[in-house]
Each structure stands twice: as C-alpha cells, then as structure tokens.
Amino acid sequence: MDKTQQAALKAAYRQQPPPLGIIALRHLPSGRTLLESSRNAPGMLNRHRFELNLGKHRNAALQADWRRDGAAAFSCTVIDTLKLPDDPAFDADAELGALLDLHRAHWLEQGQPLY
Template structure:
C-alpha cells in the first residue's frame, strides 16, 4: 500500500463518527434486559456475542441465560442513540446518563457490565 493511501485511511478512521448509544441484549423467553452504554455499537455487540459464545462474559446471569437459550433466544437492540458531533469529545458521561434513564424506564433491566 502506498504512503498516501495509508495516510488517507488513517485520517478517515480518525474522523469517523461511530454509532453511539444505549444497547440492550434481551432474552425473549424471560424478558430480562441487559443494558450497556456503547461508544461503538457494532463493536460492542460483536464483543458481547463473542464473550458469550466463548463462555467468558463477566455477567453471570446473562451467561446463564445465553447458555440456556442460545443466541436465537436473544434480541440485540439499540434503545437510544447519541449523535457524535466531535470525535475528540468524551461522550462517556452523556452515555451513562442515557443508560440510567433507560434503566429507570425498564424494571427488568440491569447493566450488562459495570
């Protein structure tokens, strides 16, 4: 790959606007929801799915439900989105506040991690 193309790709990555928001993994059978604040929705869904498939997810309740019902027993949902206007800004506090609102709205929901 030539240097100008590499530089162009690096710049495009730095300026990308990731999809951010509150994600949920919902068990269809029990109605339990596990919510997370995500700075990169596709990456976090991928990460959660991989950890669950390999049996290494830190949320034991979610892992037990996954083991019982499998991937087909879950819905992967984006509950709320947050627009990324500045790629250098830390959206963590905004995402946490948005997740807390979603947790308050659903009595069967809990945090997926931390």
C-alpha cells in the first residue's frame, strides 16, 4: 500500500462518526450492571474506566465494587449500536433513549440487578 492509499484510508476513518450505542459495565461477582447510552460508546467506556481508576466515579456503589474487587472483576462492553440513517430528521437521542429503556427492561426481566 502506498502513501496515497494510506492517507485516503486515514481520511475516510477520521470522517466516520463514532458509534452510537448502549454500554454495559458488569460487576461479575454480583451481576450488577450499569447500562448507559452514548453518542460515542467506546469513548464512554473509556471515560468510565478512567473515572473508576482515578477513584472519582459518580456512582458510589460501582466505585466501591471497583475499589474492592479491581478491574478484573468487571466486563466493560458495547452491547448494542445504532446505525445513523441518512435522514436529517432522525432523532438519535430519542432512539438511544428508547434502546436503553428496552435493554433495562430486558435486564430486569431476567432478574439481573442494575446499578
């Protein structure tokens, strides 16, 4: 691959919007899970990990579990994504909210506790 092709691939990558989706931070010993929607799902996972490692997470129960059991006791994943349509009237925030509500309801139906 020559430099021109590499530059074109990098430019195309930079123009892609970050994936919108639902993230889950799951405490494996207890099964408790934090579900959250984000316009930048991978970035939100990084933010949570950073806050937890810093000891400054806004969810006190999650922070306590992290402090007690460490990062190895957690699963941090993007569990669902939204594809942005070409429609300019598409309300991404409303769709993310509906998707989050759907996942929370499913989680609770399965008897899995949430943070």
